[in-house]
Amino acid sequence: MKLNKNCKICNKGTWTEVNDILMDIESYIFIVKGERCTECGEEIINEQEGQKMINMAKKIGVWGTPLKLYRKLSRSARGTVLSIPTDIEKELKLKGNEAVAISKSGKKIIIEIE
Numbered sequence: 001m002k003l004n005k006n007c008k009i010c011n012k013g014t015w016t017e018v019n020d021i022l023m024d025i026e027s028y029i030f031i032v033k034g035e036r037c038t039e040c041g042e043e044i045i046n047e048q049e050g051q052k053m054i055n056m057a058k059k060i061g062v063w064g065t066p067l068k069l070y071r072k073l074s075r076s077a078r079g080t081v082l083s084i085p086t087d088i089e090k091e092l093k094l095k096g097n098e099a100v101a102i103s104k105s106g107k108k109i110i111i112e113i114e
């Protein structure tokens with residue numbers, strides 16, 4: 001991809017190569033190379049770097065929806081129970097005695113292994 005050196009957004013600046021563009025994927029921060037306009041600050045990630053970032057994000061499981069499984073909640077005397085699907089159990093190497101932190105984000109319940 002060959003870029004025109006003049007910024008089309010502000011028509012004033014020129015693209016300069018930078019290596020500190022911050023990308024936020026699911027609250028993981030990636031620092032990638034690209035170009036930034038000297039005037040308006042618009043940033044372009046070069047294609048190769050973008051792909052590298054996607055691969056990295058996939059590796060740590062934050063790209064797309066890596067694992068979505070459906071389960072029904074059940075009710076016990078002590079409250080609502082959710083059993084963790086075995087795939088996730090294996091993936092996280094759960095032994096079943098871990099301490100977890102449970103929080104809520106909209107309609108999502110986030111379970112963090114401590």
Ligand SMILES: [Zn+2]
Nearest residue numbers: 007010037040
């Ligand atoms: Zn610009």
